[in-house]
Structures are given as structure tokens and as C-alpha cells.
Amino acid sequence: MGFSVDSEIGKLKQVIIHRPGKEMLRLTPQNKDHLLFDDILWLEKAQEEHDRFAQILRDRGAEVLYLQELLAQTLQVAEAKSYILDYVFNENTCGPRAAQTVRALAESLPEPELAELLIAGITKAELLERTTGADSLVLSTMEDDDLLLTPLPNHLFTRDTSCWIYGGVSINSMMMEARQRETIHYEAIYRWHPLFAGSDVPLWSEGLAAGPATVEGGDVQIIGNGAVLVGVSERTTAQGIERLASRLFKGGQVSQIIAVEMSKNRAQMHLDTVMTMVDKGTFTVYGDLGTLPTLTLRPGDAEGIEITRNAPEEMYSVIAKALGIDKLRVLVTPQDSRAAAREQWNDGSNTLAIAPGVILTYDRNVNTNQFLTDHGIEVLAVPGAELGRGRGGPHCMSCPTLREPVDA
Numbered sequence: 001m002g003f004s005v006d007s008e009i010g011k012l013k014q015v016i017i018h019r020p021g022k023e024m025l026r027l028t029p030q031n032k033d034h035l036l037f038d039d040i041l042w043l044e045k046a047q048e049e050h051d052r053f054a055q056i057l058r059d060r061g062a063e064v065l066y067l068q069e070l071l072a073q074t075l076q077v078a079e080a081k082s083y084i085l086d087y088v089f090n091e092n093t094c095g096p097r098a099a100q101t102v103r104a105l106a107e108s109l110p111e112p113e114l115a116e117l118l119i120a121g122i123t124k125a126e127l128l129e130r131t132t133g134a135d136s137l138v139l140s141t142m143e144d145d146d147l148l149l150t151p152l153p154n155h156l157f158t159r160d161t162s163c164w165i166y167g168g169v170s171i172n173s174m175m176m177e178a179r180q181r182e183t184i185h186y187e188a189i190y191r192w193h194p195l196f197a198g199s200d201v202p203l204w205s206e207g208l209a210a211g212p213a214t215v216e217g218g219d220v221q222i223i224g225n226g227a228v229l230v231g232v233s234e235r236t237t238a239q240g241i242e243r244l245a246s247r248l249f250k251g252g253q254v255s256q257i258i259a260v261e262m263s264k265n266r267a268q269m270h271l272d273t274v275m276t277m278v279d280k281g282t283f284t285v286y287g288d289l290g291t292l293p294t295l296t297l298r299p300g301d302a303e304g305i306e307i308t309r310n311a312p313e314e315m316y317s318v319i320a321k322a323l324g325i326d327k328l329r330v331l332v333t334p335q336d337s338r339a340a341a342r343e344q345w346n347d348g349s350n351t352l353a354i355a356p357g358v359i360l361t362y363d364r365n366v367n368t369n370q371f372l373t374d375h376g377i378e379v380l381a382v383p384g385a386e387l388g389r390g391r392g393g394p395h396c397m398s399c400p401t402l403r404e405p406v407d408a
């Protein structure tokens with residue numbers, strides 16, 4: 001099967017998601033901020049909510065791929081396994097002695113268990129339960145419940161670490177330390193998993209190699225007509241966007257990138273926390289966003305990039321022009337600024353379109369959902385009482401790999 005995402009709203013045919021698991025049980029009031037969660041999740045409830053999310057996707061015709069299963073299957077390829085284990089367990093990360101011990105354990109595990117370990121991390125006690133240990137300074141200076149390998153609870157947000165842009169995929173280098181190891185899993189999956197391995201898909205970015213040129217998928221929206229909207233945000237840097245732009249332009253599938261200059265703060269960490277596309281030429285936007293300055297990037301002469309700066313008030317007309325239409329339909333829920341801030345915080349603007357005019361969004365954002373319904377959008381409500389605690393909604397929790405083209 002081919003892969004292609006040439007819009008934000010074409011009928012969703014295939015998507016990667018991650019069911020929250022044991023990694024969530026590593027969250028504590030002490031470490032949650034570093035791990036980018038605002039609260040501890042009740043795991044069983046979060047799983048129920050996530051299963052509902054997955055079921056809606058399937059009922060509407062999308063094939064759901066689970067990240068942890070893709071990872072387990074990838075680990076069956078010997079080269080992929082060494083690639084990941086070399087990166088995760090080595091003398092720099094664990095010290096030479098503990099690295100040897102944990103690596104031997106990892107090699108001995110069935111792949112599904114290893115995939116879980118790589119995502120959930122491992123404590124000293126868990127390691128010593130299953131191995132004889134070694135004279136390791138690292139282990140000797142740890143408490144039993146300390147983590148030798150830290151967990152990756154933000155794998156829940158599959159949108160961010162890799163994102164499909166037209167016919168290729170960008171494997172992203174992540175801004176926050178707590179998410180950087182996620183990238184290695186996607187590097188291995190796209191390189192060695194049988195689903196992707198032979199498919200000749202262009203890589204717009206190959207992962208960790210991008211280093212500080214970070215781009216996160218929550219900032220990238222494939223608005224169609226060869227255009228891409230990207231937030232310059234807390235997470236996505238200007239150098240990341242410029243690097244991506246030069247690759248996309250060389251690839252010939254993208255003719256225009258609109259970079260939106262966002263304020264750098266956690267509430268608006270990615271572009272999709274403040275606006276998402278819900279229908280043809282239609283966005284739902286956080287009421288207090290206002291309009292932001294944008295820069296238009298186009299292929300220039302001699303592999304260069306031509307950059308035009310646009311004033312804030314031109315934001316929507318610049319996007320409309322890129323889509324080849326006269327005017328955007330911008331749906332802003334009429335509500336007081338406290339309600340707007342609350343619903344934005346709870347991912348009210350973070351919708352996932354699964355067809356033009358059909359979106360998934362958290363049930364808790366009652367004002368926004370009602371307003372969108374009143375404006376002809378079909379709203380499929382996902383329970384989000386627990387899932388929302390990680391600050392990400394249906395858009396963040398999905399990495400579409402295949403969408404049908406939208407007819408004009």
C-alpha cells in the first residue's frame with residue numbers, strides 16, 4: 001500500500017496511534033513536569049478512553065496501527081534491534097557495566113516485552129529481579145525504584161515525532177529532553193519495518209541527525225494544494241523549518257510553506273493547540289489567538305528559498321491564497337475569554353478531521369463542540385477526562401499515514 005497525506009481533511013485510511021501503557025505508571029507528582037504531563041493519569045480509564053478513540057477511527061474506515069506493535073515487529077529485524085539497543089544502552093547512558101547487564105536482558109526478551117521496556121523504561125529493582133547485576137557504579141548509587149531507563153509517556157502523541165507531508169515522512173528531532181528518545185523508535189520503524197522498508201518513501205528529515213533543527217508534527221499542517229502551514233513555536237525552530245523547506249522544495253511536492261510565528265509558551269506549544277482544519281477552507285481557531293505574523297517560503301533560484309514576510313492581519317488571507325480560495329472560513333467559538341482559555345487548554349481546538357467536515361474532539365469542550373455542530377461540522381466526541389492530562393487531543397494523538405485525496 002502507498003502512503004500519502006496531502007491534506008488535513010481527506011478521508012483517513014491509515015493512522016498510527018499509541019495505546020497508553022505501563023509508561024504512564026512511572027509518572028509521579030515529582031517527575032510529571034519534566035515528563036511534560038500536567039497530572040497523573042488513571043491508566044485503566046485512559047486506556048478505555050483511548051480504545052474508544054481507536055474504535056471510532058476504525059468504525060469510520062481507518063486502519064489503526066499501534067506504535068508499540070510496529071516497534072515490536074521492527075525489533076524482530078536483527079539490525080533494527082542493534083540499532084536501537086546501541087543507542088539506548090551504552091556506556092554513556094548507563095555506564096559500561098550496567099549497559100552490559102541491561103543489554104543482555106534486553107536481548108533475551110521476546111520482542112513485545114522489549115518494546116514495552118523501551119517505552120516504559122526500567123528501574124534498578126526490575127533489572128535486578130531478572131539479572132544477577134554487576135559491579136556497576138551507576139547501579140550502586142541508585143535507589144531500587146530509580147529508573148535506569150526513563151519512560152516515554154509522550155509516545156501517546158504520535159503526531160509529533162514523525163509526520164507525513166504529502167508523499168514523504170519527516171522523522172523529527174524533538175525539542176524537549178523527555179521526548180528525544182522517541183525518535184530512535186521511528187527511525188527504526190520506517191527503515192526496517194516490513195510495511196515501510198521497501199516502499200521508497202522520501203525522508204524529509206531522518207531523525208536525530210537534525211539535532212537542534214527541531215520540528216514537531218503538532219506544528220505541521222498539510223493544508224493541501226501543495227502548501228504546508230508550520231508553527232515557529234516553543235518546539236519547532238526556524239532552522240528546523242528552513243531545513244525542512246529546502247528538502248520539501250527539492251522533493252518537488254511542496255510549492256509553498258507558511259511559517260506562523262507563535263508565542264513560545266506551554267499552553268500553545270504547537271500550532272495544533274490553537275487551530276486545526278475541520279473542512280475544506282475551514283479552520284477552528286482559539287478565540288484569543290488574534291492574528292499572527294507569517295512568513296511565506298517558496299522555492300527560489302539555484303536551490304534557494306524565497307522568503308516573504310506578511311503582516312499579522314494578513315494571516316488568514318495568506319492561508320486562503322495558498323489554498324487557492326478567496327477567503328477562509330474561520331470558526332471561533334463565541335465565549336468569554338475564561339471559557340475560551342479553558343477549552344483551549346483542554347484541546348478544544350485540537351481536532352482530528354477524518355473526512356471533510358467530520359472531526360474527532362474531546363467531549364469535555366462543550367461550547368466549542370456545540371458551536372462546530374451548529375456550523376455543520378459532524379463532531380465525534382472522544383472521552384478525554386484522563387487522556388487530556390498530557391495536554392494533547394485527538395490531533396496530537398494521531399499520525400496519519402494515508403488519506404484519500406479531497407476532491408475539489
Ligand SMILES: NC(=[NH2+])NCCC[C@H](N)C(=O)O
Binds near residue numbers: 157159219270396
Ligand atoms: N501536537 C501536540 N499538540 N502535542 C501535544 C504534546 C503534549 C506533550 N505532553 C508534550 O508536551 O510534548
